[in-house]
Amino acid sequence: MKPNLLKLLTYSFILFFNPVSAQEIWHESFSVPDKGVWGNSDETSIISDFSGITKWTLDYDEISLENEDDYAKTVTTSGGRFECRDINGEVIWRTEIIDISDYKNITIQLEANETGSSTNQEQKYLKAFFILDEDEQQAFQTNSDNRGNWGQTVAEQTGINGDNLQIVVYIKNHYSSNKVILDEVIVSGEEKNPVIIEPGDVVLNEVLFNPVPDGDDYVEIYNNSEKEIPLNKLYLASRDNDLELTQIYALTSERKKLLPNEYLALTKDTHGVFPWFTISCPECFLQMEKFPSFNNDEDYVVLLNNELEIVDEFYYNEKMHSPIFYDREGIALERISFSQPTNDVANWHSASTQSGYGTPGYQNSQFMNEEAEKVSVTFQPEAFSPNNDGYNDNYSIDLSMESPGYICNILVFDSAGRRLCKLADNAVLGTHEQISWNGEDDAGNQLPTGPYIVMVEVFNTNGTVERFKDGVVLTDRFE
Numbered sequence: 001m002k003p004n005l006l007k008l009l010t011y012s013f014i015l016f017f018n019p020v021s022a023q024e025i026w027h028e029s030f031s032v033p034d035k036g037v038w039g040n041s042d043e044t045s046i047i048s049d050f051s052g053i054t055k056w057t058l059d060y061d062e063i064s065l066e067n068e069d070d071y072a073k074t075v076t077t078s079g080g081r082f083e084c085r086d087i088n089g090e091v092i093w094r095t096e097i098i099d100i101s102d103y104k105n106i107t108i109q110l111e112a113n114e115t116g117s118s119t120n121q122e123q124k125y126l127k128a129f130f131i132l133d134e135d136e137q138q139a140f141q142t143n144s145d146n147r148g149n150w151g152q153t154v155a156e157q158t159g160i161n162g163d164n165l166q167i168v169v170y171i172k173n174h175y176s177s178n179k180v181i182l183d184e185v186i187v188s189g190e191e192k193n194p195v196i197i198e199p200g201d202v203v204l205n206e207v208l209f210n211p212v213p214d215g216d217d218y219v220e221i222y223n224n225s226e227k228e229i230p231l232n233k234l235y236l237a238s239r240d241n242d243l244e245l246t247q248i249y250a251l252t253s254e255r256k257k258l259l260p261n262e263y264l265a266l267t268k269d270t271h272g273v274f275p276w277f278t279i280s281c282p283e284c285f286l287q288m289e290k291f292p293s294f295n296n297d298e299d300y301v302v303l304l305n306n307e308l309e310i311v312d313e314f315y316y317n318e319k320m321h322s323p324i325f326y327d328r329e330g331i332a333l334e335r336i337s338f339s340q341p342t343n344d345v346a347n348w349h350s351a352s353t354q355s356g357y358g359t360p361g362y363q364n365s366q367f368m369n370e371e372a373e374k375v376s377v378t379f380q381p382e383a384f385s386p387n388n389d390g391y392n393d394n395y396s397i398d399l400s401m402e403s404p405g406y407i408c409n410i411l412v413f414d415s416a417g418r419r420l421c422k423l424a425d426n427a428v429l430g431t432h433e434q435i436s437w438n439g440e441d442d443a444g445n446q447l448p449t450g451p452y453i454v455m456v457e458v459f460n461t462n463g464t465v466e467r468f469k470d471g472v473v474l475t476d477r478f479e
Helices: 012-016
Strands: 023-028 036-039 046-049 056-062 071-075 081-085 090-095 103-115 124-132 137-139 145-147 152-160 164-173 179-191 202-208 218-223 234-239 245-250 263-267 285-287 298-305 310-317 333-335 348-350 376-380 395-400 407-414 419-428 432-437 450-459 465-474
Touching (some): 023 103, 081 164, 103 124, 164 179, 202 310, 245 298, 395 450, 407 432, 419 432
Antiparallel strands (some): 036 046, 056 090, 071 081, 081 179, 103 179, 124 145, 202 333, 218 263, 395 432, 407 419, 407 450
């Protein structure tokens, strides 16, 4: 059954237009409160705060505010809106310059509201204009000029074509018992060269569904196509007990693209992810305004395009993790191969110990090089000197597995056979790992120069066991 379209809509103002035929280009919903200007107790000065606001500006030179109850600012009412109360003059609200060069037949819509009983058309109004390609400003064709006691309306301009656009709104309200309100503002249009996102173009690549306490889930996607995928055409969802799509949330409303072979980690809050994982690419994260809640034991992760088609879907359960993990909190499931089906259980494995149990935003620790045919371990160099001179400071053990699922122990012995340190202790391996030794024992003490023996054991739950041994000389301990 096709899900209720309303579930797809992150912002109620999207109802103004058909999301299939028109693409959102720009919007402002005023969700951050107390941005603008308000009066001070001295009855003369004006307090302002526009910190973090980059999408619009406000000209307020022609107003006077007598106290903090007189303002032209954003408020929390109705999920956020811009209000003017007793401003004794006119403010001019302006958007940034909006790039519309990739679109045609542009539509602008904004909500113009007022409360109160005043019908004075000179002291209470909201007037909407637009500027196309930095030319002269023009009034909206529908409900541009709203004066007095008009109630609620939608101002609209359609059929715009050009390279850039700016919206300009003039607001005046002289009365303390009245408010003039600018609510949702949205710019939409038809793409000139639309990108059609087909099943398999973007795939689900990694899922953390059971985070540590105070942590957050994340879902990683990968562009498996040659297309530049517009992220504002993708939605993340789950399924309910009846297997109907639910919690359908837009990745973003911004015009960002996922390039071929790029990874992107999606989460509600990066502060719930960054402290627990190695983040090699912070810019490869996207914080979604709303994020589905995924169960800790089993659930569905669904990726949709803007036609409500399933681009990729993954059913997971906690039993898919490596059996070596008793506590699975904070461990991600990683996809092994892009060429194998998403819902092949054998195509997923727990992230490796060495990776920190997750690789959000970059290649998975369990990514499989399909050319690998056997387990191989290489050691280098033959002698090392951990004196931080930049030359052979560490001894490295490189491990390549022919499949995920291997577990590793690495022990270091002296020439008399005494065990000195354990470099890996039942560590779940990725398909390609490098483990290094800095010449210290388990207690962090520097070991003396001389020969040492390194023993590597790798095994899996199928009963395969491989052992490797190498000799290495620790030299020139001190500069």
